Amino acid sequence: MNLESLKLFVQLAELGSMTKVAFAQDCIQSVISRRVTALERECGAKLFYRTGRGVALTDFAETMLPRIKALLAEAEQISKEMKAGAGIPIGEVRIGLLPSLSTPTIQTLFRRTHERFPGVLLHIFEGSNGQIDEWLNSGRVDIGILFRYGGSVANQEQVLGVVDTYLVGRAGDRLTSKPTIEFDKLSDVPLVLPGAPNGLRLTLEQFSKRAHINLRIVMEADSLPLQKEFAASGCAYAVLGGHAISREVNAGILQASRIIDAKLGRTVVLATTTQRPLSHAGREVGKELRLILDDLFANKTFK
Template sequence: MSKKVQWDLGRLRIFLTVVQQGSLTRAAVVLGLPQPAISRQISRLEAECGGQLFNRTGRGVTLTDMGEGLLPRIAALLQEADELSTQLDEDARLPSGEVRLAALPSLYMALSVPLFFELKKSFPTIRLQIFEGSAGQIDQWLANGFVDLGLPYRYARTLSDVEPLVQVSSFAVGAPGSELIANPTVPFSALDKQPLVLPGAPSSVRLTLDQMAKQAGITLNVALEADSTQIQIAVAKLGGAYAVLPPHAARAEIEAGTLHLSRIVEPEFNRTIVLGTTAARPPSRAARQVARTIRELFTRNRKYWELSGTGMGGR
């Protein structure tokens, strides 16, 4: 069995330079090496290849048939080695640059603020810009390239254009002691004619609730239209109307006991928080890192999203 050759990349680069220059003398000048050293390296390479690679002429050198056959393989090998070096060099540097993220307002404490501190600690050269908007606005910003990443809701089962992160239940939320939320769960039909504070159309939440109400044969009594989650929480906390929210949107008030809630069932109203990436341009290295950090935060804090309705109704 013949002994495998341990190819010397430096020797292969000398070969390629000689080919490009067509002369050992010119190759020596380009490489900054004495011509005898170039000749020795070529001779060693020819010994390793088992044949002559160059024809020596009075004007320089030309490739033999063996040299012609090996040239594309050697050129490809050196290119791959250069690409590997470039990749390793890039990986050794922290990703940097501006990343524009659109997020739902309800995620400000659950994700947006923790994301800032996580990036500040681990990737300080990434400059994060956060824009808050409804799911429809976020989808539009992703479509036109205004943002790099987006965190909207999805309600349908089709999630082909985005990456699902976590599914959350919807709850009827109101002031402590409210009759509608006296039990851990409440049938959707019980919302019939109850005063509600909901986002205005064409919000995805509102459209989905309107469709569910039509199918259930009930009437949604929208006492106030407000896209602001903070307004919905404030109105519900003061007993003006019931809000329909996922628990993370009002977690501080729920844990403080100033808001109670009851999970909507029969049917359930679930929403999926998803991660979208703009198709307007390839994601930058910094954007890819922010996306990875978002996934890690959701995985690490999964229990944060799992707030049961048990014991959270009116007391």
């Protein structure tokens, strides 16, 4: 089974029409039909159903599609690295990270990789912890930067540091006027929090039950800018990491108190996909990410 046949399979799965594939490959539809028939014969299984609008994947083909995409991506990367020669990294590196970790990280990463590895293309995905875990497991991203709660870190994950958690309000707010605040002071305070499932939300709910306090959630918002906007307006308080609010606090837009008496610190980890080995470019980008985050923690940008 050659790579061209597998590329045809993926292209047809994405376009859903032999006519469209034939047009894209500048050939007649009967040629595509014969190639698909030959591929199905070689696989020993039916891959496509013919429909009134084109073709659709069979259940078997649906299960094989992610693996074939990963195989083709790896083959393309190997080809690029062989052509590059002299061990120079080249190709696409896909990174998934939380929005709160993106701003202080990605611009520096781009500058460094652009200067050192001009043949590397960064593809950035922002998402929640759960989404990033899913992307890593499916191979959609090569590297993930995300939070772990309660000190639970997998063996293959690299710990980069721990960020503290703050109660965030508007500038001049009385409740957040001191550097620290006890966790039980959050009882009945109007809060804007991410919707479940969310690691921080789950941790807050667990600690509130243990402390016998009521978490008064007045709004759910998965958007970090929206959480900060509501906190700045005085409508509700947000619960965020110090790194996510440092600019607004320094500018006098937000005010924050570090929450104590509860283990709400979040461990920042670097994880890699288990679907395939990291390419040379992926390994180099991973090294740069670790150095950047080490500097941010050392300079207390992340706290």
